[in-house]
Amino acid sequence: MTDKPFLYVVVCAAGVAADVSKLITAAQERDWEVGVIATPTAMNGFFDAAAVETGTGRPIRSAWRRPEDPRPFPAPDAVVVAPATFNTVNKWAAGIADTLAVGTLCEASGLGVPIAVLPCVADALAAHPAYQDSVSRLRGMGVRFADPYAGEGERDGERGVFGWERALDLLRNG
Numbered sequence: 818m819t820d821k822p823f824l825y826v827v828v829c830a831a832g833v834a835a836d837v838s839k840l841i842t843a844a845q846e847r848d849w850e851v852g853v854i855a856t857p858t859a860m861n862g863f864f865d866a867a868a869v870e871t872g873t874g875r876p877i878r879s880a881w882r883r884p885e886d887p888r889p890f891p892a893p894d895a896v897v898v899a900p901a902t903f904n905t906v907n908k909w910a911a912g913i914a915d916t917l918a919v920g921t922l923c924e925a926s927g928l929g930v931p932i933a934v935l936p937c938v939a940d941a942l943a944a945h946p947a948y949q950d951s952v953s954r955l956r957g958m959g960v961r962f963a964d965p966y967a968g969e970g971e972r973d974g975e976r977g978v979f980g981w982e983r984a985l986d987l988l989r990n991g
């Protein structure tokens with residue numbers, strides 16, 4: 818048990834997820850207690866699950882609990898989605914809660930819990946009108962989006978710096 822505020826870190830299946838431990842460490846340094854919820858696809862080798870569980874001291878959640886099981890995490894004081902994929906952003910905006918990650922996001926926005934999003938979406942996908950509508954709909958719900966990040970291929974295959982701490986700044990500054 819701890820008095821620290823509880824942060825959910827929702828991890829989607831984008832290449833930069835491999836570095837999600839940077840966000841966890843930065844959040845802990847800012848005095849958050851952290852629990853990770855990953856999409857089922859993200860659990861399929863996109864990051865080091867064992868390292869994350871060691872770092873947070875808690876199991877990663879990816880599937881719904883059974884009805885008789887207790888809630889594994891406390892209620893969130895804030896939520897970060899990083900990296901946020903094209904797929905998860907669109908499902909969240911549309912209310913398609915077919916993963917624990919999206920279901921948690923839909924519920925957290927309804928409860929008014931602060932949510933910060935670090936998208937990692939290629940320019941070609943970000944140009945899709947459904948994605949633009951999704952971002953605008955979620956912004957209208959009060960969700961805080963960081964600037965776009967296109968991932969690999971930005972400059973001749975080079976990847977810019979993802980800037981994990983932007984999520985924590987967004988929670989602090991709104």
Ligand SMILES: Cc1cc2nc3c(=O)[nH]c(=O)nc-3n(C[C@H](O)[C@H](O)[C@H](O)COP(=O)(O)O)c2cc1C
Nearest residue numbers: 829830831832856858859902903904905937938968
């Ligand atoms: C190596 C790899 C990297 C990927 N990177 C991204 C990415 O940066 N952004 C994205 O939106 N999708 C990316 N994808 C595609 C997603 O994994 C795919 O759309 C998946 O359905 C997303 O599931 P999720 O939103 O439930 O995590 C990548 C796929 C692979 C195999």
